[in-house]
Amino acid sequence: MVGSIGVFCKDNIHFCTAEMGYYIAEEFWGNGLGASAVGQICQYIFKNTDIIRIFAEPFAYNIASCRILEKSGFQYEGTLRSNAIKNGQVLDMKMYSLIKSDIEQ
């Protein structure tokens, strides 16, 4: 096992929306595993569930995470300013999404 990825369904009016999270163990970074996992799980979700929107919210400074989302066809929708506080630091996050119809075209 070198990492983990999950896609979590939202509720109420967002029942066809899901949030994705992932990590790869540091010794395996830079081998394409992150991008491969994101691509494969999105294909699986859109093929086998009613989800129409998958989103991810990396920290704005997380260039590798933003890059694998962009490589997987996710669209950058904007920056969520001061959206988190980690270790006492106020951080921006970026909103990325992949819509089912994006990959059906």
Ligand SMILES: CC(C)(COP(=O)(O)OP(=O)(O)OC[C@H]1O[C@@H](n2cnc3c(N)ncnc32)[C@H](O)[C@@H]1OP(=O)(O)O)[C@@H](O)C(=O)NCCC(=O)NCCS
């Ligand atoms: C984000 C993460 C999953 C990426 O996994 P990975 O297997 O290393 O990703 P890949 O090898 O598929 O791709 C990484 C891409 O980022 C690029 N990259 C990485 N660091 C970079 C940097 N500092 N500047 C520019 N590009 C960078 C790589 O060049 C590569 O792009 P390329 O294929 O166009 O060259 C991994 O770094 C990780 O687990 N980080 C810690 C947890 C985390 O941040 N999870 C996401 C929370 S939203």
